[in-house]
Amino acid sequence: MLSLVRSSISCLLLATVSAIGMAGAAQAAYPEKPISIVVPYSPGGTNDVVARLLARKLGEQMAQTVIVENKVGASGNIGADTVARSTPDGYTLVLVTMGHSIHPSMYKNLRYDITKDLAPIARLSSGPMLVMVNPDLPVRNFAELVAMAKSKPGELNYASAGNGSSTHLATELIDHQAGIKMVHIPYGGSAPAMVDVIAGNAQVVLDLMFSALPQVQSGKLRAVGITSKLRSPLLPDVPTIAESNVPGLEGFDAEVWNGLMAPAGTPKPIIDRLNAELKTALADPEIKQRLDAQGFPANWSTPSDFGALIKADIARWAEVVKVSGARVE
Known part of the structure; x- marks a missing residue:
């Protein structure tokens, strides 16, 4: 009986180690197939341009195709919701903007929670x-x-x-x-x-x-x-x-930003890999020059800093929505 228990435990440990090894190997091999960046806005705008510039550069760096897919609707919420419901494997990402930190206060029936259903990867750029x-x-x-x-x-x-x-x-x-x-x-x-x-x-x-x-x-x-x-x-x-020098507007600052997120549950090694690749891409002289020319310069951040920015902006804009009485049903 004792030998049977020991045998079962050994098999369980072997299976666990094997699963961990396979998961690690899969993440180490990432990306094994094309990556899709969902841009929830129309082609040709600032956010679309940023996504396409970075998709090309990431493709070069990671030796893998990076596709930009425009999924427009509901002020960017349809694209974000689609990615929030996607498999958390690092192959479906979404470009979000400051507007996504406003939506929790504006929309009563938002189908996703940006702080729970999506994981921050990096802020990409920001501007006035x-x-x-x-x-x-x-x-x-x-x-x-x-x-x-x-x-x-x-x-x-x-x-x-x-x-x-x-x-x-x-x-x-x-x-x-x-x-x-x-x-x-x-x-x-x-x-x-x-x-x-x-x-x-x-x-x-x-x-x-x-x-x-x-x-x-x-x-x-x-x-x-x-x-x-x-x-x-x-x-x-x-x-x-x-x-x-208008009273009440001392120190006024309202820059807009965009960034990349993945479905919640995406493995941390994949998030960290994407963050590092984005840091490299955003430091590229050609990318920097193109973003500077748009008035939306590169402004990379860590995942944790980007997550903190989103939460801070949700609180900030909730107060503005409350004061203004703005609402989208």
Whole structure:
């Protein structure tokens, strides 16, 4: 009887060691097949460009095909939810943005929890938004814009890329901290929002440097402020909001970011491998130059730091949503 027990224990230990060895070997061989990066936004935008640049570089570094798949819908939630439900093996990843840290407060029936169903790999890049006005609006700087909004409460309209978008909530944050009230007009993306401000149907709009810069350089829109702590080298003459000396906006900082996540449960060695590969890719001179030119420079982080950023932003934007009363059903 004793020998039978010993034999059973030995078999169990052997099976356990074998399973651990096989799992380790599988992870060591990673990646053995193409990796898919789901971008939950339309092709051609900032996030899509970042994903495609890195997919090409990661493919070179890891000697494996890296595919970018655009899965658009529900302000980026369909793509994120799809990946959250995928097999946690490192072969299906998702590019998330600051907007995904806003969604838990905006959507009542969100089908995934970004802090539980997805695992952070790395922040990729970050950058400011430009505050722009129609050139016919008689304001030359951000302080004058705030003064006009205070003198005409509810008369200035601001356009956004949509309810719950980063441009929507960043403008609401400005409203709240500056003590003004502009009327929100949501659009189905940043392009139509800027078009209507150019046409004079709205007066104010925030957008990323990538899409905003051509409109400012052509004179179709006037930049009056930038949402980061520091000025952008692409528009060094445009002051930061914090420089405007508007009470309540001292130290204002609202940069947007993007990053890569995997389904929760993805093995740590795979997360760490991807993080290291991304660090190398983002340090590549060509990648850095391309991202700098978009006003969305590389800003790599560790998985833990990226996870902490997501949690901090969820708390920050929840307060803005509460104050503004914004909601997407």
